[in-house]
Amino acid sequence: MIISRISAFISDFENLMPLFAGACALLFIIGILMLPLPYEEKQLYPKQINRSSTLDPYDRGGSPFTRATIISQYPQNSPTAGYVTTYLTPLSWFLANTTQHLGTTIVAHPGGILDEILYNTRGLDTVVEPTILFIAFAIGSYLFRRG
Amino acid sequence: MWEEYSIGLLGVLLCGVIAFVALAIEKDDLHRLLLIDLVEIPSLGIVALLATDLAEALILPGLVVGIAELLALSQIYLVKEGLKEQPEGRLHIEVIEYADAPLILSLFLVVYGIILSGFTGGGVAGLGVVFYFMSRGYKEDLSLLEAAAGISWAIWIVSFFVFMFLPQYWLLAVFGAGGGILLKVIAKMSLVGTMWGRSHE
Amino acid sequence: MSSVGGTPLFLLEFGDIVMYFTPYTTSLFILALVFTCIVILSRPENQLDIIFGSDGYYTKETEVEELRFRRFMSIACGLACLGATVTGDVFDFTLFVSLVGITNVGIVAAVRSRHVQNAAFQYGIVALAGTVPLFGGAAIVAATNGTLSMIELSARTMSGVPLIAKALLTLGVMGEGMAPFYAAKAEMFRAPGAPYVIMCSLSSLLIFLRVVEVIITM
Numbered sequence: 001m002i003i004s005r006i007s008a009f010i011s012d013f014e015n016l017m018p019l020f021a022g023a024c025a026l027l028f029i030i031g032i033l034m035l036p037l038p039y040e041e042k043q044l045y046p047k048q049i050n051r052s053s054t055l056d057p058y059d060r061g062g063s064p065f066t067r068a069t070i071i072s073q074y075p076q077n078s079p080t081a082g083y084v085t086t087y088l089t090p091l092s093w094f095l096a097n098t099t100q101h102l103g104t105t106i107v108a109h110p111g112g113i114l115d116e117i118l119y120n121t122r123g124l125d126t127v128v129e130p131t132i133l134f135i136a137f138a139i140g141s142y143l144f145r146r147g
Numbered sequence: 148m149w150e151e152y153s154i155g156l157l158g159v160l161l162c163g164v165i166a167f168v169a170l171a172i173e174k175d176d177l178h179r180l181l182l183i184d185l186v187e188i189p190s191l192g193i194v195a196l197l198a199t200d201l202a203e204a205l206i207l208p209g210l211v212v213g214i215a216e217l218l219a220l221s222q223i224y225l226v227k228e229g230l231k232e233q234p235e236g237r238l239h240i241e242v243i244e245y246a247d248a249p250l251i252l253s254l255f256l257v258v259y260g261i262i263l264s265g266f267t268g269g270g271v272a273g274l275g276v277v278f279y280f281m282s283r284g285y286k287e288d289l290s291l292l293e294a295a296a297g298i299s300w301a302i303w304i305v306s307f308f309v310f311m312f313l314p315q316y317w318l319l320a321v322f323g324a325g326g327g328i329l330l331k332v333i334a335k336m337s338l339v340g341t342m343w344g345r346s347h348e
Numbered sequence: 349m350s351s352v353g354g355t356p357l358f359l360l361e362f363g364d365i366v367m368y369f370t371p372y373t374t375s376l377f378i379l380a381l382v383f384t385c386i387v388i389l390s391r392p393e394n395q396l397d398i399i400f401g402s403d404g405y406y407t408k409e410t411e412v413e414e415l416r417f418r419r420f421m422s423i424a425c426g427l428a429c430l431g432a433t434v435t436g437d438v439f440d441f442t443l444f445v446s447l448v449g450i451t452n453v454g455i456v457a458a459v460r461s462r463h464v465q466n467a468a469f470q471y472g473i474v475a476l477a478g479t480v481p482l483f484g485g486a487a488i489v490a491a492t493n494g495t496l497s498m499i500e501l502s503a504r505t506m507s508g509v510p511l512i513a514k515a516l517l518t519l520g521v522m523g524e525g526m527a528p529f530y531a532a533k534a535e536m537f538r539a540p541g542a543p544y545v546i547m548c549s550l551s552s553l554l555i556f557l558r559v560v561e562v563i564i565t566m
Contacts, residue, residue: 208443
């Protein structure tokens with residue numbers, strides 16, 4: 001019987017991983033066949049590329065003590081969005097003023113739009129994310145200590 | 148209607164197909180673990196194709212989820228395979244072990260990291276702590292670091308609620324989140340730096 | 349907003365992420381809440397094996413430490429379910445589902461048995477692979493519609509969400525929700541500390557029920 005053969009295959013949990021990976025691969029192929037997909041031009045948090053800026057392409061924007069405009073989903077829910085502007089460490093301040101290459105590293109200048117999204121407008125995402133890290137760490141350290 | 152987005156998606160999906168087929172064929176557990184890391188990359192690629200600042204903010208959680216689960220899985224793998232061998236002893240260099248230089252250097256890094264604050268500062272200060280632990284050998288006293296990690300997590304959650312429900316105190320929330328993430332990253336880095344070394348001796 | 353789950357009774361706003369409580373999501377939320385409370389309050393039993401044909405029996409020893417860890421994981425899993433059932437943001441939903449996945453790994457992995465550990469590892473790999481279609485699906489939704497909010501998406505007259513994004517989300521949830529397969533195969537339902545394993549099945553059920561609503565609403 002074909003059904004009993006299928007159930008025998010599924011009953012071994014070593015086989016579930018290849019099955020799932022195969023399903024993913026199949027779905028990705030279907031995805032390729034369904035291309036092209038339309039790209040919506042009206043996006044939230046649009047990105048401006050300014051080639052002359054030394055912070056480009058990771059220019060998070062905003063000048064100190066002013067308020068940047070942020071296109072968020074529900075602006076009324078985040079009345080204080082836009083006050084956190086990007087900041088440079090003394091070293092990256094020096095690099096930004098002398099070279100054109102500071103923008104090639106993502107960690108050089110935190111703050112700005114990224115902090116607004118991560119802490120403020122989409123703060124819940126960032127709460128869930130360290131929770132996942134926390135849980136994974138708890139599993140790892142529990143197993144490590146038990147030995 | 149083949150815009151840039153669709154062309155990019157085609158490339159990423161092709162990579163995904165290759166990675167998933169490899170994962171489906173592979174039988175060895177360790178290789179599966181390594182391939183999983185490869186499979187994560189196309190998913191980040193799909194997110195990156197969004198090409199807005201939002202994409203950058205979505206990649207960070209995606210990346211963290213992958214790393215976190217990989218951490219837990221590799222520990223499960225060690226336990227399941229019964230691998231207990233600890234790495235061999237470190238090099239004994241008198242200058243590092245007894246002189247004051249490592250202390251001064253790590254103190255400098257920690258202070259500089261605290262001035263920087265936030266994620267970057269956490270990285271710098273954590274590096275200082277790791278360096279100190281590495282040079283001085285490590286004594287089993289991680290409870291303080293773990294408590295710091297827990298407290299920083301709580302500070303972060305509190306500042307999140309301030310952002311959401313008391314937006315007029317947003318500055319306090321920014322400082323809270325910045326300080327929380329500083330502590331968290333320091334604690335995480337120093338734990339990662341010491342936990343997998345020699346212990347229980 | 350009109351959706352299959354009914355009109356929202358209450359909106360809880362966290363910036364861009366708005367949680368909505370329709371009759372459907374509220375009932376899932378209450379179910380998750382009740383089971384989380386049960387996990388907090390329940391006391392795991394010690395398992396007795398009776399030797400057949402005689403009066404003899406022996407008990408299986410389980411460390412308190414292990415049960416405490418598994419209870420912690422189950423509570424975390426319950427909280428993740430609470431979030432996953434009511435969140436109104438596609439990407440946030442995928443993150444909560446990933447959290448459910450990793451807590452399920454934790455529940456299974458804490459058992460001190462080579463066989464169960466192997467099941468936990470295999471499930472963990474599927475859960476990790478499941479995040480790929482999940483995040484991919486959410487990103488395609490964002491790219492083709494310019495929003496991640498389910499309320500915005502359901503308000504549109506023409507659904508702009510491509511079928512492939514919906515399929516990816518469903519497949520991702522299937523990957524994360526595979527825990528009962530592994531738990532059952534590893535005979536965990538008979539293992540000591542069974543109440544915590546129930547959380548695996550319940551969380552999988554809840555995220556499946558929720559993803560159906562998400563897919564139809566979009």
